[in-house]
Amino acid sequence: MRARRLTRTLTCIAALSLAAAGCGLSGGSDSGDSTAGGCKVDQGNVGSGKLSGDVKGTITFQTTNLKKDFGDYFNGVISAFEKAHSGTKVKWIDDPGDATFTQRLVADAQGCTLPDVVNINVNTAVALTKNGYLLDLDKKAPDAGKPFVPNLWKSSLYADASGAKVHSVLPWYSGGIVQTFNTELMKEAGLDPAAPATTVLGLFDDAEKVAKASGGKYYAFLANPQLRIPADWQQMGIKVLSEDGKSFTFADDPKTAQWVEAMTKLYKAGGMPRDSLSATQDPANVYGQGKLVYGPTNPNFLRFIQQNNPTVYKKTGVARYMLDALGHTVGAPQYVGVASTSKNAATALAFAQFLTNAENQLAWAKDPNVVIFPSTTASLDDPFFQSVKGDDPFAEARKIVASDRKTATADEIALTPGELNAISAQIQLAMQGKKSAEDALKEAQSKANELIKQGS
Numbered sequence: 001m002r003a004r005r006l007t008r009t010l011t012c013i014a015a016l017s018l019a020a021a022g023c024g025l026s027g028g029s030d031s032g033d034s035t036a037g038g039c040k041v042d043q044g045n046v047g048s049g050k051l052s053g054d055v056k057g058t059i060t061f062q063t064t065n066l067k068k069d070f071g072d073y074f075n076g077v078i079s080a081f082e083k084a085h086s087g088t089k090v091k092w093i094d095d096p097g098d099a100t101f102t103q104r105l106v107a108d109a110q111g112c113t114l115p116d117v118v119n120i121n122v123n124t125a126v127a128l129t130k131n132g133y134l135l136d137l138d139k140k141a142p143d144a145g146k147p148f149v150p151n152l153w154k155s156s157l158y159a160d161a162s163g164a165k166v167h168s169v170l171p172w173y174s175g176g177i178v179q180t181f182n183t184e185l186m187k188e189a190g191l192d193p194a195a196p197a198t199t200v201l202g203l204f205d206d207a208e209k210v211a212k213a214s215g216g217k218y219y220a221f222l223a224n225p226q227l228r229i230p231a232d233w234q235q236m237g238i239k240v241l242s243e244d245g246k247s248f249t250f251a252d253d254p255k256t257a258q259w260v261e262a263m264t265k266l267y268k269a270g271g272m273p274r275d276s277l278s279a280t281q282d283p284a285n286v287y288g289q290g291k292l293v294y295g296p297t298n299p300n301f302l303r304f305i306q307q308n309n310p311t312v313y314k315k316t317g318v319a320r321y322m323l324d325a326l327g328h329t330v331g332a333p334q335y336v337g338v339a340s341t342s343k344n345a346a347t348a349l350a351f352a353q354f355l356t357n358a359e360n361q362l363a364w365a366k367d368p369n370v371v372i373f374p375s376t377t378a379s380l381d382d383p384f385f386q387s388v389k390g391d392d393p394f395a396e397a398r399k400i401v402a403s404d405r406k407t408a409t410a411d412e413i414a415l416t417p418g419e420l421n422a423i424s425a426q427i428q429l430a431m432q433g434k435k436s437a438e439d440a441l442k443e444a445q446s447k448a449n450e451l452i453k454q455g456s
Contacts, residue, residue: 039112050141129160147357152333173334179297182312189212224276300371427444
């Protein structure tokens with residue numbers, strides 16, 4: 001889910017990793033076959049025209065690290081599909097989802113053995129779409145987007161071999177984002193828990209009041225900039241990356257320098273623990289000790305606090321995340337794609353749509369062992385998300401995020417570890433007074449752009 005941000009779309013890496021594959025889609029041969037990414041496929045899987053064919057036969061469905069905890073749910077979905085479509089068989093496999101996940105799927109695709117239905121992240125969606133390994137849903141299933149939240153569907157577009165943006169995946173589940181805070185500490189600092197900040201810089205203004213009132217007994221939040229970038233920047237409407245994703249542009253916006261200056265001022269004022277500037281402390285643990293006013297933004301954090309620090313949980317308030325200049329939040333959902341190389345593409349597409357329909361997404365979201373939010377409008381409108389009884393923080397957060405998901409987009413930016421380290425190191429120097437905000441950002445952008453050129 002969301003520790004803060006997930007994984008940034010690395011178009012340059014994806015392109016390199018598939019360079020050996022035959023890019024794009026070519027015309028059919030005399031045998032009536034066509035090719036997708038160098039693989040011979042049924043002519044109906046590519047080109048123009050809606051996908052047709054009987055829903056029958058065997059398909060392979062691959063998830064990412066879900067079988068251990070959610071076997072009963074997925075086996076139930078598979079059984080229901082097979083019962084509704086006599087003559088079908090779904091073979092379920094589960095990938096561990098480690099650091100080489102994309103490379104393994106790329107290898108499968110190049111070997112023409114990509115699973116028929118596959119759970120993928122943004123990086124993998126980019127790579128597979130660019131080389132024609134996923135069905136073009138705009139052509140093959142033109143009504144596929146109807147169940148999904150409009151903004152999420154519109155922003156789930158990836159470039160094909162020609163550079164055109166297409167829908168090649170169905171949005172599935174995602175995490176959420178909320179403000180969390182210790183209401184007692186807010187009041188002690190002279191802040192109103194019923195009126196939390198609505199902008200990033202407004203949050204820093206409130207944090208300065210915390211610094212003045214706390215006397216070092218508690219803090220606003222941790223100092224390490226890695227916990228806040230590029231999320232804060234994106235929410236402020238700062239253009240972090242160029243349109244083609246090949247260069248960083250955050251240093252070109254004066255708002256970024258304002259952010260660094262605000263971080264520096266707060267650090268010097270004592271609003272953050274001095275030893276947290278480069279430390280890798282878990283803010284959830286520090287918040288649970290009653291030493292932070294503001295907690296992590298992942299709703300799953302509330303479950304953690306409820307179980308481990310019930311006294312602090314009772315003092316915890318939640319509010320909608322700061323929309324700021326962007327006007328909405330962003331996310332990086334998990335997706336479901338259908339292989340254009342599938343020998344039973346009609347069955348694969350039918351199962352992918354069944355898996356991601358409102359009923360099945362809602363059923364999984366209700367599982368008490370997971371904190372996820374569905375991508376369909378009907379699921380988010382269900383009383384499970386909309387009816388909140390009492391003042392339970394987690395239930396309130398669920399309602400807030402469900403509402404937020406209706407306007408959120410899928411264009412969340414995340415940084416590679418190398419990029420994050422390079423940028424943070426410069427900001428840390430600025431916060432220590434060793435560089436100006438402008439110089440630090442200029443150097444950070446230069447170093448990050450070098451990493452992009454090197455492939456990060």
